[in-house]
Amino acid sequence: MKPKTNKKLYILAFLFAAITAFGQQKQVQVSIDSTKIKIGSQANVIIKASVKGKDKVNFPQGKTFGQLEVLEAYPTDTVKDGNGIMTQLIKKYGVTQFDTGQYVIPRLPVVINNKTIQTDSLRLHVTDVKVDTLKQKMYDIKTVTRAPGQGMAWYWYIVSFVLYTAVGFGIWWFFFRKKGAAKEKDIPQLQVSPIEKATSQLKQLEKKDLLQRGEVKEYYSEMANIARQYIEEAVHIPAMESTTGELIEAMQRAAQRRKMTLRPETFEQLEQILRNADLVKFAKSRPMDFEIAEDRSRIEKTIVVIDRSIPEEKEEDDDHTQKWLEEQRLKKEKQKRRLIIWSSVGAAAVILLTAIIVWGVPYVRDNVLSEPTKQLVEGEWVKSEYGNPGVSIETPEVLVRIPESTLPQGTMALVKDMQSFSMGSIEKHFYVEVATLSFKEENDVDFATWSDGIMRTWESKGAKDILTKTESFKTDKGLEGVRIYGTLNQPLLAGQGSVDCKYEMYLFKQQKGLQQVVVIGRTGDEYATKIMDRIKKSIELRAQ
Known part of the structure; x- marks a missing residue:
């Protein structure tokens, strides 16, 4: 009765370990000619697939099966049964391993007519080759040799210094220099109206002598920006971010809403000037000298006409203006927060990289990133x-x-x-x-x-x-x-x-x-x- 008891015990071991039993694959079978080899020796894995004559079969490919190296994949052999209906395809692989231990040949995919069938896994025991150390010549242990590359540490310190400097300069540029420059610009702007500001900027544009130096594109770009900035500040529409067509449509809606007395000719002239500027900037158009002078004159007259047509702001217009100003303020705050986040991420990345360079990955992992097992x-x-x-x-x-x-x-x-x-x-x-x-x-x-x-x-x-x-x-x-x-x-x-x-x-x-x-x-x-x-x-x- 003891053998029967032991048999039940082995079954119990599998159940206790929650083993899942799989049905035997009849269409695809796998075997190995030896479950135990010497280190570096070859074992043959054989896969047999029973298919019909027109079935398409793809056997596993690759240089390794799990931790075993595939030495050679032999040509596929074909064996037909007696009635000629079924065909058995036999694929053999030579495998080996250069380290001792128990190895698993994992389940391998065999594709038959676009259907993948997994083979059973196999085990292979690789044993060592006994060496008679008494007959082998013994040698002394070699001295410790310094690893190469120790003299490159200075290079990483220089890289870290450059990265720190770049991040520090970026933070200063965006948060302190620009902020200070903006405050300086805001002082005179509070004392002039949008039309006075635009007129002054057009006069400054003429003093730059851009046309005399042949910089027509820069001239038109600044002239168009002056007009757009005036419209944005005086009419309260997003002129700087809009295309020419979008700007004209927004101007027409604003004129109707605020009851501005503008004639269609004013919109046509404004649109023509802005489109000429677009052609110069993007299509590399080169207007004649008299055309440039006419555009310069028309842009100044147009913004003057627009400014005279703007009525005194009523309560509803004031509400609209305040709403627009609030939107602009929120937009700038959002851009500032985004800039702060990216600057912080950049600074953190530089600090982390520097710590890795100076102290190494293990130190940073254990003391900064806090390894769970630590x-x-x-x-x-x-x-x-x-x-x-x-x-x-x-x-x-x-x-x-x-x-x-x-x-x-x-x-x-x-x-x-x-x-x-x-x-x-x-x-x-x-x-x-x-x-x-x-x-x-x-x-x-x-x-x-x-x-x-x-x-x-x-x-x-x-x-x-x-x-x-x-x-x-x-x-x-x-x-x-x-x-x-x-x-x-x-x-x-x-x-x-x-x-x-x-x-x-x-x-x-x-x-x-x-x-x-x-x-x-x-x-x-x-x-x-x-x-x-x-x-x-x-x-x-x-x-x-």
Whole structure:
């Protein structure tokens, strides 16, 4: 009766690890000619697809299958059955690995008539080649050699200084120089009317001698801007931002609303002058000298006519003016806030870059960006006992019970109690889980079968490229178990991609129980390594 009991126990191990069973793919099959090779040797992965004569089949391509290197993809062989209806296509790949350990050949896509079928995953054990060190010549350890590039530090200090100077100058230019210049301009503007200001600017334009120097485009551009600025200040319409057509339409609406006595000829002359300026600026038109003089004369007469037609502002006109002025004020404040935000972002970026250059990425990550696992290491740890048979462990936070899974009939008969507890997640950079299982009768649990079930669970949840190594393990009090460790690629929630992780699993078995501790952290995270080491040293078991 003992073999039957052990068989049920192995089934229970898979169920306890939440393994998802998949139906066998009959149309596509995958196999490997050897599940164990020497380091650098070749194993052959064979994919067989049963298709009809006209079916189109695309086999996997690439230079790697998971962490295994594809040495060669052999030509596809074709085997037809006796009746000639079905055809079996056979594709063989030669794979290898130059590091020892347990490797997983992930599920590979085979496309048949635009339908993708995933193969089963396979395992390959790569073993080391024994070397007789007694017959090998030994050499002394070489001295430490200084890494190149140490003399370039001065260059980064110069770059940092230039960036700081540029940001400081930009802040001064936008917030202090422009603000001061605006105040200086505002003093005389408060003492003159829009028409007086425009007339004065036109006289100043003539004194610049732009036409004498052949700068016709600049001359027309300033002349048009003077007219637009006058209209914006006197009539209160957004003239500087409008096209010529939009400006004339806005002028007509404003004249009707404010009952300005303007004749159609005035609008026509204004439009003609502004369109001539547009032609000079954008179409590179070159008017004759007498045409330039006429446009200059007409623009001055036109703004004078417009100014005389503006009636004294009534209450409703004053409300409209105040509304327009308020809109302009809010617009300027919005531009100022945007400028402050971008200047702050730029300054922060320069400071962060400088800190990285001077102190390095690890220092900035730990002290500025606050690595989550660093907070776990430096926080107050909790030591507690979980499950039955009890596992005593020290963790950064208290583990929370995981809801138990319901086992099918036939397996519950073997189980007395099953409990699981966890903390964190891969999204939070670190995960810990403690699980215990007690049996009603004494059972011999096979660690290899149990760990294989857990690996398949991870694969069913999207984990890829699982590398596994196994060694014996003892707690400080001498209780023996196994340590299974390695790396994997773990998907993140909500389709946010995946991250490379390292994991450690500790398995123990007692007379009527199984105890399991799993810790997972992100690869390259030194604080995750410190957490793993501290947890490993704290593991203790309570015997039944």
